[in-house]
Amino acid sequence: MIKFGTGGWRAIIGEEFTKANIQVLAKAMADKMKAEGVCDDGIVFGYDRRFLSKEAMRWAAEVFAKEGIKASLINRSSPTPLIMYYCMVHGFHYGMMITASHNPAIYNGIKVFTYGGRDADELQTADIEKYIEKVNADEICPMEYDAALAAGLIEEINPLNEYLDNIINTVDMQAIRNRGLRVVLDPMYGVSETSLKTILLTARCDVSTIHERHDTLFGGKLPSPSAQTLRSLQNSVLDKKADIGIATDGDADRIGIIDDTGKFLHPNDILVLLYYYLLKYKCWKGPAVRNLATTHMLDRVAESFGETCYEVPVGFKHISAKMNEKDAIIGGESSGGLTVKGHINGKDGIYAAALLVEMICVTGKKLSEIAKEIEDEYGTIYLEEKDYKFSQERKEDIYHTLMIERQLPHLPFDVEKVSYLDGCKVYFENGGWIIIRFSGTEPLLRIFCEMPKAGQARLVCEVVEDFLQLQ
Ligand SMILES: O=P(O)(O)OC[C@H]1O[C@H](O)[C@H](O)[C@@H](O)[C@@H]1O
Numbered sequence: 001m002i003k004f005g006t007g008g009w010r011a012i013i014g015e016e017f018t019k020a021n022i023q024v025l026a027k028a029m030a031d032k033m034k035a036e037g038v039c040d041d042g043i044v045f046g047y048d049r050r051f052l053s054k055e056a057m058r059w060a061a062e063v064f065a066k067e068g069i070k071a072s073l074i075n076r077s078s079p080t081p082l083i084m085y086y087c088m089v090h091g092f093h094y095g096m097m098i099t100a101s102h103n104p105a106i107y108n109g110i111k112v113f114t115y116g117g118r119d120a121d122e123l124q125t126a127d128i129e130k131y132i133e134k135v136n137a138d139e140i141c142p143m144e145y146d147a148a149l150a151a152g153l154i155e156e157i158n159p160l161n162e163y164l165d166n167i168i169n170t171v172d173m174q175a176i177r178n179r180g181l182r183v184v185l186d187p188m189y190g191v192s193e194t195s196l197k198t199i200l201l202t203a204r205c206d207v208s209t210i211h212e213r214h215d216t217l218f219g220g221k222l223p224s225p226s227a228q229t230l231r232s233l234q235n236s237v238l239d240k241k242a243d244i245g246i247a248t249d250g251d252a253d254r255i256g257i258i259d260d261t262g263k264f265l266h267p268n269d270i271l272v273l274l275y276y277y278l279l280k281y282k283c284w285k286g287p288a289v290r291n292l293a294t295t296h297m298l299d300r301v302a303e304s305f306g307e308t309c310y311e312v313p314v315g316f317k318h319i320s321a322k323m324n325e326k327d328a329i330i331g332g333e334s335s336g337g338l339t340v341k342g343h344i345n346g347k348d349g350i351y352a353a354a355l356l357v358e359m360i361c362v363t364g365k366k367l368s369e370i371a372k373e374i375e376d377e378y379g380t381i382y383l384e385e386k387d388y389k390f391s392q393e394r395k396e397d398i399y400h401t402l403m404i405e406r407q408l409p410h411l412p413f414d415v416e417k418v419s420y421l422d423g424c425k426v427y428f429e430n431g432g433w434i435i436i437r438f439s440g441t442e443p444l445l446r447i448f449c450e451m452p453k454a455g456q457a458r459l460v461c462e463v464v465e466d467f468l469q470l471q
Contacts, residue, residue: 004126007315009025010101029131038093043094044074044090045095046073048097048099048191049077050108057096066141080097080253094115097251102335171357179360181357181361186230186247186248187252189218190250190251203357211232230245243260243360253348254267257356260367263368274359278329286307288301290310294333316347336349381450381451382450383448385446387442403424414428414429415427434447434449436464
């Protein structure tokens with residue numbers, strides 16, 4: 001069964017991520033493209049460094065070739081944002097990236113991009129699922145790779161320079177060049193090394209890298225930047241007295257940052273830092289977009305500049321759609337993805353990293369100093385976040401209590417309103433909030449809570465944990 005979630009289709013390798021399913025998905029996409037009459041420009045493919053990613057791309061391309069649809073394959077493992085950029089610039093109606101992004105190593109998956117290099121939205125993925133139902137797997141008869149290559153139905157491409165030049169031409173390379181920053185990179189065994197290193201070296205940064213080798217087990221860790229997974233980066237930054245430590249997730253669309261004091265900056269802080277930088281130092285004007293599990297500090301910054309911050313459900317497709325609608329200058333999520341107006345319609349860890357480096361150089365301040373500047377001006381909000389595993393039975397119970405019966409515990413703060421837009425989000429009168437939702441990418445229940453005073457967020461989480469019997 002192929003089901004799309006928050007960020008594409010993800011499945012355990014050998015269980016559902018199989019050659020047969022990959023080819024069913026490819027056939028469904030080919031049928032959909034034919035029905036829509038958008039086969040002429042073909043489809044573009046990329047893959048990351050996960051186990052079976054390259055093979056999966058080829059298996060899918062062989063199906064498209066058989067259907068007479070040209071498949072352009074990026075000929076080396078690449079960041080997801082690169083393929084989104086390529087789709088956007090070359091006007092492809094569809095693109096596919098073989099990746100399971102930040103999921104554990106036993107997963108792989110496929111992200112589908114639509115016109116403009118956007119993440120396929122729910123309407124699109126529901127439509128793909130309908131086409132999947134109609135595919136007769138026995139009738140799939142792929143064209144052999146070399147034959148398809150010779151017939152011009154598969155082509156191998158390398159758009160890396162195009163993508164890099166676009167970033168190099170957008171960020172203030174001159175400002176970075178003059179500072180000789182010390183940067184430590186942690187691609188988390190994923191795909192960002194070449195791109196990010198090239199950009200930083202072009203700007204004359206002093207770059208050292210950890211975790212760069214190809215390891216499909218991601219060193220036994222989750223390829224998702226967090227305080228727990230970035231301890232080595234933290235140590236390297238301190239050892240090397242670096243100005244910044246930059247990590248990206250498995251497919252480089254998300255970012256994680258260690259500041260000059262060795263402190264892990266939460267993605268919420270990165271988003272706030274960049275929005276503040278764009279408004280205050282670059283004098284940009286425009287709203288921000290965040291998902292409903294992302295810090296309301298962004299709203300405080302927006303308000304202080306006479307701007308608005310819009311809230312959308314989790315999933316970058318919602319962020320980019322709202323950014324377009326409101327002409328927002330930044331959009332991002334607490335899971336570590338962000339983009340800025342004028343760049344691609346999806347999250348890009350490489351571009352975000354380059355912009356942060358630019359920020360340090362243009363402001364002439366250390367990362368920790370800019371963060372302090374923001375704290376002095378806007379105060380602190382206290383965050384608690386936790387993921388919980390559950391059995392299928394418990395999932396149904398929790399879903400029923402929370403989403404069907406809409407029961408809530410007696411909460412220790414006055415409630416302003418409750419939203420069921422994506423999971424259950426309670427907004428408190430004091431500006432705090434808690435959201436309880438099932439992840440759309442992993443079998444986890446996620447809770448985020450932000451409160452104005454220390455200890456309050458933990459207290460609210462404990463009440464919810466007791467009520468839902470979470471461990
Ligand atoms: O909380 P989840 O549903 O697992 O989603 C977490 C993240 O997953 C993917 O990376 C999506 O592209 C993001 O938009 C989303 O924020």
